[in-house]
Amino acid sequence: MIALETLTNHLIDPQLFRRVLGHYPTGVCVITALDPETGPIGMTVGTFTSVSLDPALIAFLPTKESGTYQRIRKIGTFCVNVLASNQDDLCRLFARRGADKFDEVAWNPAPSGAPVIDDAIAWIDCQLFAVHEAGDHDIVIGEVTGLGTVDDSMPPLLFFQGGYGRFSTLSLMADADDILSAHLRLADRARPYIESLAQRYGVDCHASALIGDEVIQLAYAGAGGADLGFSRVGLRLPVIPPMGSLFVAWAGPEAASEWLSRSGRDVDPIVRRSFEAHLGQIRAQGWAATPNDERLHAMESIIGSMAANGSLPVRRRELQELLGAVASDFATPADSSAESPVHSISAPVFDDNGAVVLALTVNDGRRRNGDARFDYQAALFDAAARVTQEIGGRSPV
Numbered sequence: 001m002i003a004l005e006t007l008t009n010h011l012i013d014p015q016l017f018r019r020v021l022g023h024y025p026t027g028v029c030v031i032t033a034l035d036p037e038t039g040p041i042g043m044t045v046g047t048f049t050s051v052s053l054d055p056a057l058i059a060f061l062p063t064k065e066s067g068t069y070q071r072i073r074k075i076g077t078f079c080v081n082v083l084a085s086n087q088d089d090l091c092r093l094f095a096r097r098g099a100d101k102f103d104e105v106a107w108n109p110a111p112s113g114a115p116v117i118d119d120a121i122a123w124i125d126c127q128l129f130a131v132h133e134a135g136d137h138d139i140v141i142g143e144v145t146g147l148g149t150v151d152d153s154m155p156p157l158l159f160f161q162g163g164y165g166r167f168s169t170l171s172l173m174a175d176a177d178d179i180l181s182a183h184l185r186l187a188d189r190a191r192p193y194i195e196s197l198a199q200r201y202g203v204d205c206h207a208s209a210l211i212g213d214e215v216i217q218l219a220y221a222g223a224g225g226a227d228l229g230f231s232r233v234g235l236r237l238p239v240i241p242p243m244g245s246l247f248v249a250w251a252g253p254e255a256a257s258e259w260l261s262r263s264g265r266d267v268d269p270i271v272r273r274s275f276e277a278h279l280g281q282i283r284a285q286g287w288a289a290t291p292n293d294e295r296l297h298a299m300e301s302i303i304g305s306m307a308a309n310g311s312l313p314v315r316r317r318e319l320q321e322l323l324g325a326v327a328s329d330f331a332t333p334a335d336s337s338a339e340s341p342v343h344s345i346s347a348p349v350f351d352d353n354g355a356v357v358l359a360l361t362v363n364d365g366r367r368r369n370g371d372a373r374f375d376y377q378a379a380l381f382d383a384a385a386r387v388t389q390e391i392g393g394r395s396p397v
Contacts, residue, residue, distance in 0.1 A: 025160040030081040030094045030120070031060060033072045034113040040102045042115065043068040044095040046159045047137075048080060056144035058124055061137045067097075069138075073131065078142065079114035082122040084154040088164045090117065091157060111146045121156060122149045183209040186358050187218035189390055190349065193383035194360060195221040201376040204363040210247040210356070213239050213262075218358075223365065238262075238319065241275060242290065246346045247356045249282040250396060286397035287381060290343040342367075345377055347384035350393040357393070360384050 032042040047061035058080065062069035072078050083091055094101055107115035110125040117123075126142030133139075158165050187207045194205040198221035207219040217235040237243060240262045248259045260275055282288045302319045349358035362380050364373070388395055 022161045025158045025165075028083045028088075028091050028157040028159050028164070029060070030083060030090065030117060031062075031069075031072060031078050032081060032107075032115040032117070033075045033078045034109070034115065035071060035075060040107065040115045041068055041071055042081075042094045042101055042117075043072070044091050048082075051141060057129060057141055058126060058144060059139055059141045061134065061139055063137050065136075069140075073128065073138075073140070076128045077112040077114060077145075078126055078128070079110040079112060079116060080124040080126065080142075081115075081117045081120040082124075083117075083157040084119055084121045085157050085165075086154065087117075087119065087157055091164065119150065121154055123147060183211065183216070183357070184218055186349070186387075186391065190358060190360060190383070190387050191219045191221075193387065194219060197221070197362060197376065197379055197383060198223060201362075201364075201379065202366075203376055204365065205380075206361055208359050208361065210239065210244060210359075215239055215244055215247070215359075242278070245279060245282060246288040246348055246359045249279045249288070250348070250350075250354065250356055283397070286395075287348070288346045290345075342373075345380060347380050348395075349384050349387045349391070350395050352392050352394055354394050354396040357391075358387065360387070 026046040027048060029045050029048045030042050031045055032040060035041050043062065043066060045060045045062060049059055051057040051059045060080070090105065093105070102115065105115075106118040108118070110116045110123060112125050112127070114125060116125075124142075124144055125146035126144055128140070129143040130141040131138050132141070186209065190207040194207055197203060197205045202223045204223055205221050206217050208215050208217045214236045215238075217233060217237075220233055239247075239259065241259060244259065248256050256276070256279055260272060344361055344363040346359045346361040348356040349360065351357045360380060360383055362376055364376065385395065387393075
C-alpha cells in the first residue's frame with residue numbers, strides 16, 4: 001500500500017522532500033577545474049545528467065552557496081569525473097569545505113587542464129554552455145569537448161537513501177526462488193567434491209547450473225583448495241554457443257535448435273552440422289571439453305572482471321561478441337584424447353529424468369596433458385557420477 005503524506009497550501013516540508021526523493025538512486029561525480037591562481041579545485045555532486053546528443057551537452061545542479069561552484073563558473077571550463085564504487089573516500093573528501101583536496105589525489109589534466117582523477121571510471125571535459133536558476137540551485141549546462149573511460153571499468157558509486165553503494169545485477173535471481181534454492185542445494189552436495197579436486201590436483205573447479213537462459217556459478221574452489229567465496233559464486237554467463245553445450249547435449253532437438261539460434265549463425269548449414277556433431281560427441285563420451293584457444297584468455301579476463309566488479313552490461317556485451325566470433329571454430333568436436341591440450345573439462349550431474357542439472361568443471365591453468373590430465377579428468381567424472389547417485393539421478397550415458 002502506498003503511504004500518502006497530506007500536504008496543505010502547497011508547502012513541502014524539506015525533510016519529507018529529501019526522504020521521498022531519496023528513493024531514487026543517483027550516480028556520484030566530482031566536478032573539477034583548474035584555477036589559474038590556486039591550482040586544481042573540485043566538488044562532489046549527485047545531480048549529474050546527460051542533456052543532449054547534438055550538440056553533446058551535460059548538466060549538473062550545484063547549490064548556489066557553494067564557493068567552489070562559483071569559482072568553477074568563473075573559470076568557464078570543468079571536467080566531470082564519474083566515481084567508481086571503491087572511491088567513496090574521494091566522494092567524502094570533495095564534499096568537505098575548505099580542505100586542500102588535491103594534496104593526496106593523483107590526477108592527470110584533461111584537454112581543458114581540469115583534473116581527471118585517477119581510476120575514475122569516466123570523465124567528460126566541458127566548457128560552460130548555459131546557467132539557469134532553479135530555486136536554491138543552478139542548472140549548469142556544459143558543452144562536451146572531450147571524454148573517455150578507463151580500460152577496465154568498475155561499477156559506479158551510487159548514492160541511495162543517505163548511503164553509498166554500488167551497481168550490481170541480480171546475480172542469483174532466477175524465475176522463481178524455489179528453482180534457485182533447489183540448485184543451491186545441489187551445489188552444496190557437489191561442494192566437497194570440487195574442493196577435493198582443487199586441493200588434490202591444483203586446479204580451479206566450479207559447479208554451475210542452467211537457469212533460464214544463463215549459466216550461474218553456484219560453488220567455486222580455487223587451485224590448492226581455497227574457496228574464494230563470493231568472488232565467483234553468483235557469476236551469470238549467457239548461454240551462447242559454445243557456452244552451455246553440456247546442458248544442451250541431452251536436452252533434445254528443440255532445445256539444441258534454440259541454443260544454436262543464439263549464435264547468430266544457425267542459417268549456415270555447415271556450422272549447424274558442426275555444432276550438432278559437437279553435441280553428439282558430448283553425448284557419446286559423456287563429458288565436454290573446451291579446446292585450448294588463445295582467445296579464451298580474453299574471455300577469462302572478461303569473466304574475471306565480471307566476477308570481481310559485477311556483471312556490468314558492457315562486460316556482458318563484450319563476452320557475447322567474443323562468443324559469437326569464435327562460435328563456429330568451437331563447433332568442431334574437440335579431440336578427446338588426453339594428449340590434446342584443453343582449456344577446461346566439464347562433467348554432467350543428472351537428475352532422475354536424465355537431464356543435466358549441474359555441471360562440474362575443471363580448469364587447469366597449467367594445461368597439463370598425458371597422465372596428469374587423465375588423473376584429474378577421471379576424478380572429475382567420478383565426482384559427477386557420485387553426485388548423480390547421491391541425488392537419485394539417472395545417467396543416460
